Amino acid sequence: MSNLALESTDEKAVASWCCQPLGTAELSAADSVKIALMFKALSDPVRLRLFSKVAAQPTGEACVCDIQDVGVSQPTVSHHLRKLREAGLLESERRASWVYYRVAPGVLPVMAKLLSQTT
Template sequence: MSNLALGSTDLNTTMTWCCQPLGKEELSAADSEKIAAMFKALSDPVRLRLFSRIAARPGGEACVCDIQDVGVSQPTVSHHLRKLREAGLLESERRASWVYYCVAPGVLAAMAGLLSQTS
């Protein structure tokens, strides 16, 4: 069984996990569901672009007003950002009338660890 532990995806919690690379040990059913949800959220090109824009921003956060130009309407952008939050990939914070997004702590390192080669 892996050491994956996902916290609740409400706005006040973060995703913490430490997983062995996928080829090192067999995943439990629960872990595979959680990891599949993360990859499913990233499998949409618009979501992947939004996630990339946020991860690449200086300071690691972005206002929705700075990242929404991805070729879809604003309500669709909000839908995709919500899906990324629900998957535990993003966190958000409302500041006045704008919402700021950042990659959840540990997500990039965890994804890299999942996909790294086993020895």
């Protein structure tokens, strides 16, 4: 499956894949699949909490050891983090025995643009 066309690290290129806020233009079939994958990944409360914990880090990244306190077991946390990575929402990097997560470049601007209301 696609990673929301977020393979590029150029944030401007990433933010342009979805060009209009919802309600201003019809989505293409490809964009609707990408957006559905993103929202499907975020529709689980544990995943949404994990995503928000990573996004809220002042350093821009979070060690799994610092964000795993979401009321589920460690293997379940790993499963949810994998789903967020597969949806293109998070990136990860292993450092020694810990894995660090960060929001994929351009994801937050794309989400904000998609959900912004035009007046």
